[in-house]
Amino acid sequence: MKNISKNLAILSFLSVGSLVFAQNTKVSPEAKNPDSKALIVKTDHQELEAKKKAAEEKAKLPKPYDAKADAEKDIENLVAKAKKEKKNIMIQAGGNWCIWCLRFNQYVQTTPELKKLVDDNYLYYHLNYSPDNKNEKVFTKYGNPGDQFGYPVFIVLDQNGKMIHVQKSDVLEEGKGYSLEKVKEFFKTWTKKS
The missing domain is CATH 3.40.30.10 (Glutaredoxin)
Structure with a gap:
């Protein structure tokens, strides 16, 4: 019984402590939606991949413009x-x-x-x-x-x-x-x- 009372006291303390901590902590939008960081990383990765493909395509295409032309x-x-x-x-x-x-x-x-x-x-x-x-x-x-x-x-x-x-x-x-x-x-x- 002593152990149960001790455990309940610890749980009560932890619950109150968590509640106080949660009330005093600002939660970022990313923390509320953990998938949003993944979306940002995925979007950045897709954008970099698209730029890489465009650069590869550009390198293969003929260059008809002459900057030195009159x-x-x-x-x-x-x-x-x-x-x-x-x-x-x-x-x-x-x-x-x-x-x-x-x-x-x-x-x-x-x-x-x-x-x-x-x-x-x-x-x-x-x-x-x-x-x-x-x-x-x-x-x-x-x-x-x-x-x-x-x-x-x-x-x-x-x-x-x-x-x-x-x-x-x-x-x-x-x-x-x-x-x-x-x-x-x-x-x-x-x-x-x-």
Whole structure:
């Protein structure tokens, strides 16, 4: 009986002590929901994994942007050529740092239907925007569409070099890539009208 009384006294003390401790202790949201830390760690891990996969993908894709190019001169030359060939000019503005820019280029180059549509109807130019060369003068001439729409952004010029359309790229996307029908329609819409 003595042991039972002693044990009850200890239990009572522990219960009161736990209650006082619990009342004076702030419980973090993570402690209330132990799964939340796991979720944060899992989310961070997923984000790191996604960045790693994107970097691996980017490393494999062709890099069509040239930071050393004289874009102003290149576009002047394209306008002269466009007049002779009676084609419009498609400028894809972006940079080799931009995975969506590289994906679009790869998509067009590896989709025969799109490649033929572009080759038959446009002179195509990759206008670089990067820390090495922001091509500020050229971008200013076209209203700095990257500031408004992000990259890639498309600037369509007629055969005389007049800007006739600016296209943001997100409307051409579908899922984790680009829509064949949307891209095809975009290219068809801005071909030179006879």
